[in-house]
Amino acid sequence: MNLTTKKVATDNIEPSDPTDKVIIRKYCCKDREALRTICADTGFLGxxxxPVFEDRELFADFLTRYYTDMEPESAFVCERNGKVVGYLIGCCKPRLKFWYHLLYDPLLFFKAFYRYFFKPYNAATKKYIQWVLTRGWRETPPAPKDCPHFHINLLESVKSPNTTRRLIDSFLAYLVSKGHRKVYGQIVVFGDRRKPALFRRFGFEVINSMEVTKYKEHYPSKIFLFTVVKDLEKRPLLYSK
Structure with missing residues (x-):
């Protein structure tokens, strides 16, 4: 398969079912605040x-700002009745993202430092920041270098296999149209959700995982972060063979 010449339309992906009010489309700047709100509204295991981290502004800055401000062309949103209810943010320029965080993260650190002592934050938020500084980097599994990746979040009201598939397939088709051959994601796994067999069903290979302890006082069972990789030459879409 010639990934560099395959043409895929991704600007507006209409629902296959005309009665379905959910559409998948490319992100635009007017979606920024809605996306940031969803990030905070789903940040603790959906x-x-x-309850874990009270600073929604800082939380959204760290998790979404690069994608919305530096690489908006690689983001998609899920919209229902004119309202953004989910998103997929992707990165096809990992080196740019590296330099962005190298330059921008110190500003976030100083904001957090100031608010930690002078706002001040509550006890749960202080524990979360302590985890980020002392354990966060150690509990993040390795990821492939120079490889596109993505993050996906949907409000509970629109979560469904069909909506999730359409949103991910929109991004995968976009990657194929740009000539990318692989993609990875780092997926939170807890309880009975998202077992390795499920990833394999969709063409993703689990390459490593690590236990994450940042929610230990808020969730009774163990939580893991899996790194999964998909070969787009073999399976360019979620359900393709």
Missing amino acids: KPID
């Missing part, structure tokens, strides 16, 4: 991040 629920609002507030």
